[in-house]
Amino acid sequence: MVTPSQPDPRPEEETVRYVIEDQVAWVYFNRPDKRNCMSPKLNRQMKRVIEELEFRDDVAVLVLTGEGAAWSAGMDLLEYFRMNEDKGLGAIRQAQREAYGWWERLRWYEKPTIAMVNGWCFGGGYGPLFACDLAFCADDAQFGLSEINWAILPGGGASKVAAELLNFRDAMYHAMMGENLSGPEAAAKGLVNESVPAGELKARVTEVAQKLAKKDGHALRATKWAIRRVREMTYDNAEDYLIRAQEALNDFGGWATRKEATKQFLDQKTFKPGLGAFDKSKLKQD
């Protein structure tokens, strides 16, 4: 006897959990029994959590990952789609805004972000996947635009993500066929930076996060926003934007920071920019 799925009784505040360790905020989609699909409750809670973490001094990097076997099985077909469609257009739009809202916040997050894709990643999950600056996955993760398999199109930005990250033929095949990519396939096609054995995933992401944490946060923010912005600019506009962005960075303490870094290279000879980051702890002591 099959029991139809019921709305998840989990309280809204438990749909996301996080821990902060050594300057890294590990944020978990926390509906493992529902394969971390995104319900309106989860979307609201995720926005709250990432906004709370954004300006904390003890957080330098945010990692988005999933509890259990999934990263995220996309949008919740019951609570996000069916239940809101039953209520009408107002409810549909509100649910869309809640979901798209936190992905947008994450795309333009003040701090570096990493998607640590531990398992299933479907459909709407491509929104937060693209929103994260870097992405690492387990070899046994599975990525799919499964929308076509239940007769919708990849909405919520998912088509845009495929077109941005994959080449044209791969994006078409991926969206039209509804077949999944393994972790190594996703890495080879550019959906993620790297795929590693599941047992090594957290260590590799920790290594990357710790390297990022040692770099200047203002420069990182300016850099990641620059890479996103220039994608949609002509060369001339990009060149001009980057001059303005660097000048804005100078106003965020950038002059003092680069002076210190330059001093460590040219005068003290304690670091080489080509081989790693300058020692930013010295900056605080001055």
Ligand code: ACO
């Ligand atoms: N929406 C609603 N419920 C979901 C979703 C989802 N996207 N994904 C999983 N669940 C629920 C299942 O209905 C089930 O709930 P139940 O306890 O009420 O039975 C529970 O999570 C566990 O799921 P299973 O299917 O039993 O888990 P399994 O490990 O066998 O399969 C898999 C995992 C492959 C991810 C499967 O759940 C699945 O295909 N999910 C849907 C993936 C998908 O296509 N997502 C939508 C993409 S399109 C978009 O996001 C717009």
